[in-house]
Amino acid sequence: MKISGAIVAGVALVTCLGTASAAAADPADPQPETTHQAQLLATNFQLPFPCGQSWTGNSNNSSAHTSYEIDFNRGGSPDADLGDTVVAAAAGTVVISSHQGSTNGFGNLVKIDHGGGWSTYYAHLNARSVSAGQSVSQGQKIGTVGKTSRPGNNISAHLHFEVRQGSNYPANVRKAVFNGVTFGYPNQTLTSRNGCGGSTNPHTAESVCGSGYTVINSAGLGSAGTVYLLYNKSNGYNCVTTIKRSSIGTPTATSAYLEVQGSARKTDSGDFSYYAGPVIAKAAGKCVKWGGKAGSSSHDSPFQHCG
Template sequence: MRRFRVAVALAGAVLASSAVVVFGAPPEASAAPAYQMPFPCGQVWSGQTRSDHSPANAVDLNRANDDGDPVGAAAAGRVSRVANEGSTSYGRWIEIDHGGGLTTRYAHLSVQRVAVGDQVSPGQLIGNVGTTGGSTGPHLHFEERSGTSAVRISFNGSQILYWGTRSYTSHNTCAANNPYTPQAACGSGFQVIDWAALGSAGTTYLLYNGSTNCVATIKSTSIGTASATSAFLEVQGGTRTTDSGSFAYYAGPVKKSAAGKCVRWGGSVGSSSYTSPFEHCG
């Protein structure tokens, strides 16, 4: 499978949003969820904040060739908005209600994968990075909000840099105390392009390195103790390859080249399993 994408430098990108710019001392959220970066475990993203952003406490998140990258929920909640502002403001965007007046917003998406009323778990796939709305290139505009105001953002319990640019590593969907990431399982050069949560048991990931697909299932229960875990990958028109057994940390990697073809992928931990349709074609 090949992915054709355009890298766009966005160090000076400005969001043309209808949201109100927040001046003065920003409000702070109280009793906020343990928000994580809205990206798969282990990914490194550059986050930019600036005082002339709208709203000022939002962050623009970028990395090379990020157009189409998967976006996950920063915390558990209920989808409260799925909207499309066309060529202005947020473009395609999603809001998740985390209770107590606390919400998160995800803007400029190319694809929205949830509907209003959906309950989402931490890290669950909700959309893909894009450049819709008032955007000059692919990136994710992200906000943490309390009531009607955007508040300063924290990832994994730590507030991000205001004002400027800094790199952050995602801990979203990382299995607690599991030392292995999907990148560690698949090897150097692989990047997560899709994933599916297996309840609280683990997560199965699809990765790609420019020529080869890789699937790994990372456990988040019974870590260090051998238990039934699997990962599989199937190229359309070919046979399925599965790594299945009693594993202490993860199943896989299962690797295949799929130039010009679609793939079906998935995995399991215990009784929790996922099987994708044929997708990621090209």
């Protein structure tokens, strides 16, 4: 949440089986959708891949999917990610590390118990790097992307990932939350913050601006943050937000602005803990200036993105 004063297009190419202290929230801040989501946010799950890698998740490309299961791929061809590293989404204890044989379509499966009834599943692995009973830390390698399954089930390489709570399958499969933000079902491309070190900002430009907005430009503000320009093609609005990358959770001077050609500049500026903005204005068919500041760095664009 923002406290004043106080995230490669792709398609899964497969068929498979399957505590922060209390604070007043800005009404525009993204909120957990359900009690389950609030609990899941507290686990601080991260994408199950190394820091900086971008992966496309798809929940509807397989006829075998029954709920919020996700298939992850990167690269433009089948098996492009075969052998890529898979890491633990959160710390926990390995309760399954085995090849499932003909039991189901999971092939090489790792299941991690995170406590409180929460667990994660990593299926079709090419190789497993952990054993049942082993404690793992967030970001620790647990295996590699593969295409193992039951005999005769030929699939392309991918990671089948699930978050579950309880044991009543498939009702126990929950929406995945990565870096504090709910996965954009049915598909979304995300960049991993797993193992990046230091504090991570749970907010992304898309989560701040809201549904329908897509990043069309961005500018780094040193190590202090990044300012983003987004556009919603369904309504013709632009959105600007500055996401902090340092002093996360500590109020520091942060700003974001948007100026539509022919209109007055709109600015959000103050001592914010996570981000400035969103600054939103209708700009279809017009040029915009945009920018922001975090720490000692700032960005000011010329009029651009006219259209």
